[in-house]
Amino acid sequence: MSPCVCWLQPILVLLLCCVPRSPAENCPTACLCPDPHTVDCSGRGLTRLPQDIPLDVRRLLLADNWIPRIPADFLVLYSDLVYLDLRNNSLSHIEVGTLSTSSRLVFLDLGSNNLTEIPKGTFGESRSLIKLRLGNNPYLSAVNEDAFLGLTSLRELELERNALSTLQVGALSQLPSLRLVRLEGNPWVCNCNFASLFAWLMENSQKLPNGLYDDSEAVVILLNMTPPPSSDCVTVSCYMEAPRPGLSAMFHMRSRRERERHDDVTKFPMREEIPAE
Template identity: 30%
Template sequence: MRLRLGPTLYGLAPTFLLLLAFPLVAAMCPMLCTCYFSPPTVSCQANNFSSVPRVLPANAQRLFLQNNLIGTLRPGMFGPSLVTLWLYSNNISSIQPGTFRHLQALEWLDLGDNRNLRTLDADTFRGLERLQSLHLYRCQLSSLPTTIFRNLFSLQYLYLQENNLLCLQDDLFVDLANLSHLFLHGNKIWQLSENVFRGLSGLDRLLLHRNRLHAVPTWAFRDLGKLTILYLFNNSLTTLSGETLSDLPSLEFLRLNNNPWACDCRARSLWAWFQRTRVSVSDVICTSPADRVGRDMRRLNETAFRGCPPGNHHPVGFDWGCRPEWENGAAHPHPHPRPHSNGSSNHLYGLGGSPPADPSSFYRDVPANDIRSPKYDPPTEDGYWGGYGNEEGGQLKKGCPGPGCSSLDSGGTRIGVLLLPFPWLLMLWGPSWF
């Protein structure tokens, strides 16, 4: 016996099925959030949430909770299927141990711009062995536990800029052999330990500008054989050993401007390195001695170092603790004030202008109702680095075809704030319903 629907009942079939599915669908997508079917995505940004929604789809792969008022993260808040988790621009002050431990599929975690996040437990990121991109920019971190990045073997991008970090201890990054980008600019780092970058054999770009560095250990970069970009501008460096830079055979771009360089005998090894290198180097302006003030160290003649004893540059190393005495009110360790930027050579090609916002900031301030906006896509590598500091040349490419892109234009179907969990419903209703 074959059941045949009359014209009226047949026309009501899609509506009937929708009503049947409504309770289940509505329960899976949190109130005030927007959900997408493929890939499973939950967008709850800019809703003034003070906590993570209690009920989230168990199969959600991407969860966007940025621009809320969330204060505390606890274990059990997030499902194990998450691949992308954005929590930037909240009010997070506490991340309890074990919060992320079971998120073994997580690849992208953004905790940036949480201005009350001052400390992290040593096990905060334990278990995230697939994590590729970790964002901790613009928090209030003054120190990091020595083991906080242990076992993060897949990490490629680490954003630590614009915190209050004072120093970096030995072996902090020792397990990050796959790390390619390390952003440390805009902190208060006044010293580097001899072995802080040990293990970073795959590092391509190291940004240390706008700190308080007054010296660099002679062998600090010995593990960075693949480094192509090194930014040290806007620090308090008076000297830098040429031997230190000789440990960087792949270096292509070096920025040393806006430091109080001493162009006396201490500069001989650095000057000699300039004479034999083909690396793109910024200006290196002398601040002493008096007869060389304002001159570019790179342009000095060999006679400037006549009379300097051979091998006059002594290796620089540190064995001090990671917290300097001046943190408690003692005198500042470096004798020279930080120079004011003159806007010169502050970007990749030395064309002038100020450094841009960090890559993470490009996907900020997207309208809450416009999750499909292409602004959500992070910039491409060429788009970011090619326009570093060049306001006219830093246009981002349209679209994001690379594997690291996070475009939400993936064909997901949307009905209000509902997530449609069953593919067969789509087949029954057909495209004309949407």
Template identity: 30%
Template sequence: MKEYTLLLFLALCSAKSLTGPSYFTLKNMMLQDMEDDDDDDDDNSLFPTTEPILPLIPFDLFPTCPFGCQCYVRVVHCSDLGLTSIPRNIPPDTRMIDLQNNKIKEVKENDLQGLTSLYALALNNNKIYKIHPKAFQPTKRLRRLYLSHNQLTEIPTNLPRTLAELRIHANKVKKIPKDVFKGMKSLHVLDLPSSLLELHLDDNKITGIELEDFNRYKDLQRLGLGNNKIKEVENGSFANIPSIREIHLEKNKLKKVPPGLPELKYLQVVFLHSNHIAKLGVNDFCPMGRRKKKALYSGISLFNNPVKYWEVQPSTFRCILARNSVQLGNFLK
């Protein structure tokens, strides 16, 4: 018993200071996140308060912590170590892994093997250019994923459907695959690269578009928001994407044509079918007066809306490429 007490005392005396800003910034963020998840079971707590006193000591008496890292209760802190790969020997009950500010180039298939309780993974500010399609398969509870400031050219495929927050700005991503976010029920933060040319958020549960939603994506040319629950588009929202060519808003709950379409000089295709639009204004699509669009509409779909097509003024579609560019039709019950 004396030998154990002496070992414990020596370890406490030699423990590293815990004042590193990156650790406490991330830890405080995770604590705040966990407060929002009060409905989870007790075992889902990132920093449980019911653990025995001994495991709360900020070091590991046993060799279960990756070399050079600091391991706490369910937290593995490995930032700023110059690591070139995700370390092995991460405890299987880990809830958070901090790997920011390293030189990791790749997330391999088995790097996260066995980490079924992982809640948050910070890989920002590395050199990651490749993530294996099955890399996140072992993670059954992952909610926070930070991949900002890397060298990714595409959004990782097969993201966990439990994901609630994804940060991936400051990469080289130009296009997002159509189904990459499909099935996610609570993805509420989407910090994407500002260089995006295409953004596909179809088949989700988005309920509205606000003014600031697209203010970072000036170069966006194609926007997919079909099959959501969008009821309203705030006026001015599309002014932040002046280069947009194609907008998909079909299969939503819109009651009117979204404002701002006439100001989009390059917009050619807009899908609005299967909504609740009952009336079309003469200036809903085309600029007023002598102003002209630089690109005429080649496709406007409005079928399966309660529009009385015989009441629509012909000048409503004065800026289309040809008569067959508009699909109006009848509203089908």
């Protein structure tokens, strides 16, 4: 063998070792990997996160499974992840700190799960997050006022068709980049605590393309507010001033005995129940 060939052999071996592996070689069992940085495990009947996800994954699709939880250190392990789809699983809660400050996540879909509340610190000030989907969680009834604290890049927030009866305005007003928020289809309660949220909605109506009511009618602001249940209480009324909206505003007041409809309302009474002494 000539000296030249002997000299080339180690280089050829090194080059062969450095050849990138195909996406299929790194792909978790039962998942698809259309490119080296995408893992698609949607609709695979998974009851937990796959164990062999490549550490350099950027798009992870896990929709339509039965996954009940996300480990708190999940995004620490997958620091390159920018797109995470977990809709339509069995998530009942998100551990505080799951999204770290160093996370690069841009898109997160947690819709159509079994979430019951969004406590403070859930998203850990993930400053890169731009779109957050939390809609269609039928048991989601509480969102902490500081639940989205630190999400300075968040532009789209979806909270539609949950079980929210009230929402602190601070949860929305502290999002400086917010451009779109979906709140329709929640059982909003009409009381004095709703006043500050209503005022914010009037000032930012352009951010609510579907208003607060889940209906096919094309209106900008359509509120569906449910009066508090009747009890042995003394009823007092309060009034709230709001700027006249550019388009028609419609308010539906529903109760067990009657339903009234009022169009073009800019000042209206709101009831709050106070227990009798």
